[in-house]
Amino acid sequence: MPKIYADITRTIGNTPLVRLEKTARYHGVVAEILLKLEFFNPLSSVKDRVGVAMIEAAIKEGKLGPDTVIIEPTSGNTGIALAFVAAARGLRLILTMPETMSVERRKLLKVLGAKLVLTEGARGMRGAVEKAWELQRMIPNSIILDQFSNPANPEIHRRTTAEEIWRDTDGRVDMLVAGVGTGGTITGIAEVIKSRNPAFRAIAVEPARSPVLSGGQPGAHKIQGIGAGFIPAVLNRNIIDEVIQVEDEDAGETARLVNRLDGIPVGISSGAAIWAAIQIGRRPENEGKRIVTIVPSCSERYLSTWVFESVDVGSDPVP
Structure with missing residues (x-):
């Protein structure tokens, strides 16, 4: 049925969950990885x-x-x-x-x-x-407005993102994997779903070169969007069950692989989150488990960066 929106901000949310197929098989994943594609928002990010x-x-x-x-x-x-x-x-x-x-x-x-x-x-x-x-x-x-301390940040994920995940999975979700920038996404989603499913686990992702969540020192890294170098005020660390550190190169390689194999245009921080989800999904104890992974933005926003700098934009030889 036709619907007209008052302005573009009214189109935010209700982003799809898409199964990661070929990249998951390539890495021998035994769990089910679902990608929450936040680049379906109007300006292409969570x-x-x-x-x-x-x-x-x-x-x-x-x-x-x-x-x-x-x-x-x-x-x-x-x-x-x-x-x-x-x-x-x-x-x-x-x-x-x-x-x-x-x-x-x-x-x-x-x-x-x-x-x-x-x-x-x-x-x-x-x-x-x-x-x-x-x-x-x-x-x-x-x-x-300070996204790092503003309570509206995790609250919007409680009211929308968490509810969308719960609705679209019919409540059958075992884990969340999300990169931590401000911490609002993982906090809002995990607080809601843990209240309904105490067995639900939340896995935070951070750059290996700036492992602040793991108790390390802040450092320069190349994974844009996560790893701010300090613990954000809106992050509820009590809901985090595990922290996975990701090297810059692993994030980039995974982003390129998902673009090529699955046709899903993920960016740098998405590559980091998916790499972490793959590590979790390969563990024997997680066979058959459902892992929702947040994909914050798309590859189009990173084409000029190191992740895609090796792409040859010249004419290709054909038979």
Whole structure:
């Protein structure tokens, strides 16, 4: 039946679960891996949910009006989400971002009308966060929504993402594998499903080169979107049953493999999450178990990065 939406933000959510077939067989996986394809959101990432949730919460609480300047540190996808929501709602937005983030992300932010302030790449998200607070002190009538501490972040996943997974699996789900950036996704989903299924396990994914969740030191890594280098305030560490560290190269190789074998255009952090899900899914004790893996964004946003730099864009020989 035809349906017309009032604006693009109303199209967020209800993303599909798709079984990982060929890549799973290639790696000898004995569990069932289902990918939650968040790039089906309008601006192609899981952060679309968070962007609209934080803005709507701030408006409802009286913290955000038509003359308020929104400032936010981002590794890219949250900024893109905020940018399209701000454009649709007529709001002003300044974003701080490490200079190492992909060109596609940076261009899209500017196309959507946001102002962009780049910070030193080696300092990671911590540098972007510090710059955002510096700007907030300088700019009158400005607000930082702060995805790392904003309760609207995990709450939107409680209300939508968790319920979608529960509905689409008929409640038959054994594990969640999710990369941790802010921690909102894994927190919101796991809190809801664990309350209904105490045997449900939540596996967090972080970069091996910045193993903060595992008690290690923050470090530079190439898995955009996860591994902020600190423990985010919204992350409920009590719901995490296991942390898996992923090397940059494994994340990249897995992303390329899934694109090629399954035709699913996953990006860098998705490659990390899927690599972790494969390790879990190969364990004999997990035979027949159902593992839902969050795919935050698609490969199109990373074509200029190291993951796909070896792709030859020239003419191919044919018979």
